[in-house]
Amino acid sequence: MDVTGHTPLSAAAAADAPQRLTVDLAVSEGPVLLGANGALYGIGDDGVPSDAALAPLKITSITQKPERGAQHPNGDALSVAGSFFRNGGGEINVMMQDVYAEWPYENLGIDDYLPKVDRIVKEVSADPHGDRFVYIPFNEPDCIWYDLGVSDQARYETNRDRFFEDWKTVYRRIRALAPDARIAGPNETGYHTRLMTDFLAFAQRENVLPHVVTWHELGPDSLRDFQGHHDDYRAIERRLGIAPLTISIDEYANRRDLSVPGQLVQWVSMFERNKVYANQAYWDAAGNLDGNVVRTNIPNGGWWFFRWYAGLTGDTVEVTPPQPHTVDTLQGLASLDTSRRQAQVLLGGSDGDTDVVVRGVPRSVFGRTVVATVAEAAWSGYEGQHAAPRVLARTGLEVAADGSVTVPLRDGHRMSAYRIVLTPGGAGTPSVASVPWSASYEAEDAAITGGRVHTRGTVADPNGYAASGTKDVDSLDTASSRVDLTVTVPADGTYDLAILYGNQSGAPATQKLLVDGTDPVTVTYPSTQNWAYRAKKDLGVELSAGTHVLTLAKGDAAVTLDRVDLTARTGAPSASYEATLADIGGSPSYDYSSSAGVGTGALVLREGDRAVFDVYAPRDGYYTVVPRASAAVRLTLHGERVPAAPDRPLRLYLVAGNNRVALTAGHSAVRSLDVSGAGSTDGTLSYAAASAVLTGGAKLVDSAHAFGGSCIDDLGNSPVGAAEFTVHAPDSGRYMLVVHYAHDDRRDNGHAYNTDILSRTADLTVGGGAPRRLTFKNTWSRDDYWTLGVPVDLREGVESVTFRNATGRAPRIARIELGRIHCRT
Known part of the structure; x- marks a missing residue:
């Protein structure tokens, strides 16, 4: 733009x-609520997603299943509570009927359900944060167990009365066990004024009003109709003399909306305007905030939109x-x-x-x-x-x-x-934004051989996956399959090539990239959830000024192609993070006397104040970090505290994705934190799987896509099993340990859409220290290696780094790397 x-x-x-x-x-709508940033099964396990991905979003609510619920293999409310609350989370909604295994839930009667309700309430009440949970006793009762959507009025009233009696029974059961419990409902699949009117009247009469009123908004028509639903509900409250209750739309958006910033802003704007809470729907995989976190710690465009949303402060104002x-x-x-x-x-x-x-x-x-x-x-x-x-x-x-x-x-x-x-505005002129030349090319507009154009993610198919331009090219599965894109670039040079693709082959897949039909280069695409669950492959290409044909031809497996972006490379990746837009602690002041540089002024920090920056790194490695400040500051990264002089570069280790960098000072006006680099590995320590000592059934196996061609497999399920690396630290201090791992554990619960992926765990021990449990998210393939970064403290000299899992399977491990958080050389 x-x-x-x-x-x-x-x-x-x-x-x-x-x-x-x-x-x-001039027209205030009241204090910013940030209510629309929630997620259904957004957290899969403690650490999935990472703390650095969760904390910046200031999530007000999530919805998860009860502990040991059979509906999905992970996402248990109490198991993820630690992760959620330590990262500033607000409340956890417990979807109580997810205790059942089948979908729709097996209907075994209220007498079967009540003992399950008892267990859930007792366990949640015993949690230290028990007062921050909300109970949802019934999920989609208009379709499940009660069939409340029938048009025949007599049948509706019979089913309605049965639901109301069960609601009253479960409500009173919960409150008998936990008198201060908050309960949410009725939680229909959509808003239905008939049921809502009857429900509120009944609940008021029987003294079983929910503390939070819930329903779902899952169709594209919700973008048109929600305001009417909201206003109708509030009108019912007024007619019945009920004080306004909290509203939570605990499932919202279609699959085509998730991860798409331009779609998400439509939903969030209407929820924030009405000051209601809302959780994105769980259509695919648990643990990625419903499509907004890549792998475990990497932001996508949707994540950045929610990061912006979390940065709104003060009051919302009228937007037309x-x-x-x-x-x-x-x-x-x-x-x-x-x-x-x-x-x-x-x-x-x-x-x-x-x-x-x-x-x-x-x-x-x-x-x-x-x-x-x-x-x-x-x-x-x-x-x-x-x-x-x-x-x-x-x-x-x-x-x-x-x-x-x-x-x-x-x-x-x-x-x-x-x-x-x-x-x-202050004195001086803001620096002109550096916007390199860029162009996008839709795969469906290219010359296609041996492929098929597929339409996705339109209003007519809202639960289809999003696609750029609503189309992609699939079925590129013959020997002659290829896509030829004609591109024109303005100058000789290196261009960043970003390919939006899908790969459901079950392993890394390749294509051949040719420029004007010559010099083929192999492009390797990591696995994705399916052919349409879009990922992005970044690489560089040398082009002379003028028009070229870029060919992506079939390699060892089919790949779905969506869009190709070309951007002129103007140097190493860099970003300037404005201090006045950082998260703050304490009571810093804002100085706008100068508009030079980033233009947004300076944040004045004194003792007790801090600014927290969310810094992106394209890969694990060393980056140059420069604080633009008037006086000395202190940076804290991965638990390492680093003193810094103003405008003096530091060489710091960042993990792939988001890194939270806290900055404090005695007294300093901070304008920005400038970060540059592509992730140098110079000075890091690297140890291949073959260097580890293996015991208890763990073994070294061939793996074509692993570093060095092999990985550690069959580690775990044994109290004596271990993989021990001997590392040589050049000095004592805090290091980032990066584990290259893979696994593809799943449990098929028979759902039509949820993937029900599993994480694996391993206990990490460094030297003689206490073990630390690490969680490794599913990588979609046992041959796709992702990284997990963990800060550790090493002593100078020889040290052991050991992985174990006495009760379950650890992931495959291809290698480990270690980098000093602050490299002084």
Whole structure:
């Protein structure tokens, strides 16, 4: 998307006028709730996803099954509670009927269910955080057990009365065991005014009102109808004289919406506007926040959108989109924080040009000028990594006499979300945003041989997977299958090539990449959940200025192709993280006297204050980190505290994905944390599987895709089994231990959509220290090796690093690496 200066449109151009999204900072909707960032089965196990992926999102609620529930193999509420609460989570909804194994739930009668209810309540009540759980006694009762959706009124009333009696019985049973328990319901598959009216009247009369009212919004029509549902529900409350209850939409969005920033902004904006809680639906795999976390720790475009959402502070304000309550159109939400002197706008969902008109800009807060910083979070696939969102523009703007500012956005993409931050203008000029040349090419528009164009993720097929341009190319499974893309680049040089793909072959798959029909290069694609569950492969290609044909031809297995992006490489990857947009602790102040550099001013830290930055790394390795500050600061990364001089580079070890870097100071004005590099491994220690001493049945086996061609297998299920590496630390201190592992454990519960993947665990012991339990997420294939980073403390000299699992199977291990968190050389 281009961001340019505003030019008045002529009458002749009116037909092509940009859409207008209007934000009124003078009309408050109340404090930011952040209620729409929840997830159903978003956490699979403690550590899946990682703490660094969870903490920045400030998740207000998640929905999980009861402990030892048979519906899915993981995601037990008490088992994930530690992970959720230590990362700032709010409440856990317990989907109590997920204690059953079958879908729909086996109907064995209320007498079978009540003992299960007793066990669940007793276990949750005994948890130290028992008061932060909410019980959902029934799930989708309109379809399961009670058939409340029947059109025949007599049958409806019979089924309704049976449900109501069971609701009353279970409600009172829960409250008898836990008098302060909070209970949620009725939890239908959608909003039905007939049942809701009857339910509230009954519950009020029998004194069994839920503390949280729940229902699901799962169809594309919800983007049109939710406001009406919400308003109808509140009207029922008023008619019955019921004080407003908390609303939780504990399942929302179609499969095509998840991971897609431009789709998610449509859902989140309507939930936040109405101050309700909402959890994304569980359509596929547990443990990835419903499609927003890649592997365990890597953000995709959806994650960055929710990171932006978590960064809203102050009050939300009125936003008027061009087509309110309309499916797949431009929508947005905005906030104003007068104490921080910031306004933020999140928008997306439409192609083309947009003028964002911000009205009611208070001169007492912003002065006569503002700096507008615009960034984009693009769709990178469900499993496609996304670097820190690219800043598209930093622009100084005068506030008009009527108190408005117009920020024009051009060539927007409907699958992207955009953030506009307004801060007071100061002296100096913001640095011009560096936006390299880039172009995208849809695979379905290419010359296709031996393949098929498939339509996905449209309104007509909402639970189809998302695809760029709603199409991809599959069935590339013959010897002659190929896709020829004609591309044109402006200059000689290296270009970053990003391929959105799917690979369900069960192992890494290859294609041949040719430029103008020559010099074939093998491209290897890691496995994905299925052919349509999109991931992203990044590589570089040398191109001369002009037009070329890029060919992706079948290699050893079929791969589905969606889109190819070409971006001019202008140097090592780099990002500048603005301090005024960081998470804060304490009471720092905001200084906007200078708009030079990143343009958003400085965060003034004193003793007791801190700023936390979310820093992206494309791979495990060393990066150059520079604090832009007025005085000395202290950085804390992976538990290592590092003193830093202003504007002096540090060489720090970052893990692939998100890294939380905390910054403190005695007194320093911090403008940004600048990070650059591609992840150097110079200075790291590497130990292949073959170097480990194996006992108790663990063995070394051949593995073509493992480092060195072999891996450790059959480790675990034995109290004497172990894989012990002997490492040589050059000095004492904190290191990052990176484990290269693979496994593909699953348990098929017979669901039509959930994959029911399993994690494996291993106990890590360093030297004579206490064992530490590590969780390794499923890698989709026993031959696809992912990494898990774990900070450890080593003594100088020889040390042992040992993996065990006495009661279960550990993953396959291909190698380990060790890098000093702060490398001083």
